[in-house]
Amino acid sequence: MTRLRFDANLKWLFTEVPFVERFDAAANAGFAAVEYASPYEYGPAQLRSLLNNAGLEQVLINTPMGPPGSPTRSGLACMPDLVPEYRDGVLRGLEYAVALDARFLHIVGGIVPDGVSPERAHARYVHNIAWAAEQAHGTGIGLLLETQNKRDAPGFVLRSQEHAAAVVEAVGDDNVGLLLDFYHAQIDEGDLIHTYERFKDITLHLQIADPPSRNEPGTGEVGWAALFAAIESSGYDGWIGCEYRPKSETVAGLTWMKEITR
Template sequence: MRFAANLKWLFAELPFERRFDAAAAAGFTGVECPSPYSVPAAELKRRLDDAGLTQVLINTPGIACAPDRTTEFRDGFHQALDYATELNCGLVHVLAGARPDGVGHDRAFAQFATNIAWAAERSRDTGVRLVLEAQNKRDSPGFVLASQAQAAAVAEAAGHDHVGLLFDVYHVQLDERDLVNRLRAFLPRIFHLQLADPPSRTEPGTGEIGWPVLFATLREAGYDGWIGCEYRPTTDIATTLTRLEELARCPASR
């Protein structure tokens, strides 16, 4: 299993530029940067190279479902694609966002699907894959993607093989339950995973999920993608990574 540090959630006490070295020192080999755009891409590339890290994923701004912000969405997507290319980052999360005030769900959802089809066409020859994520209603009220089935339908409708799912274990467990069966059902479309343990979004092993079963499911399916660590650590981060690696090797029957 390849674990990537999410630099929004981990090492948050450090200035952003120092989080790369901290992630490497803690034992990570990859990082996610949801919004890296305050730092020039060339500077980020230097920090990644110096730390021996792979840039795994970056996000677009969370406005893809806003009907009156199409130009802003397209500019943000082009910027994300440029950064991904410069950083040799294989995944861009096209963040759906919450339904704007005064906009009905159907209209917001249709705008999101339209924007994904446009983004898929613009990125088809770049080598960058796009991922779509559903988020839970408790933490993200009004988020336009509420289930894996909805995200998969939009990815399918885009008509390109480089559009898939970001399966966030924490969000799925909170809203959809039946976690392992949902993972199995959507694995053909899953390009990336993120994890945290409900109910408090802390590191795996501190909450309600049976992690050995989940990791065994990934091993049996031959999943070889990255897994983003998007949790609130309750202890030092190197210890949480060690524990996570132990859980990933633990037999499912234990």
């Protein structure tokens, strides 16, 4: 049985302070690793320095996305008309991931564009993931595919965990696997322990938040004690990203780690 390890998502946690101060805040709260969606507002050397000074490991970053409300707000990987932009984003993401010694680059799938059939978007997505896998060879960076729920991201290219798993199988590359986010999975599919058990062999990373409000574990509808026990007993030895919106103040809300995982 392995001990569960949680990393802090700095987009969501420690927002009481500016982003560059969240590294020290996470370390002071007891975290040994961090993740965040977008590093691109800062230079790799600056981020590397922040990680080193705080004694933190970088777990993952995302490929570039457009601003909120834009067609590319949830990524570009399924968009037939934006292949050059997608490829530029993957290469930029890999450059940052290597510089930060990140374990993973999350290839964000995207919303199926208006006027594009789901079948065409899916075909482009699979081709784009295969291309990214080729670019990642020799870097040591794993590529993650994540299903997002239809309530928060209507029209997202991946419809279910099963759909994402089928893409992993179609690409057939050992450095491509699932990012299983239990918040998204609970909203669309539920049955989280069975879902985890079904796809654990191709799951490279986990993320957590408690529906319906996306707050910390113990504030919503998920039975976390049983779920964490199942993950622990499975031998999962990766990180679990805390990608939730604290209900009040970040540090005060961290009591769930001891209460649920004891």
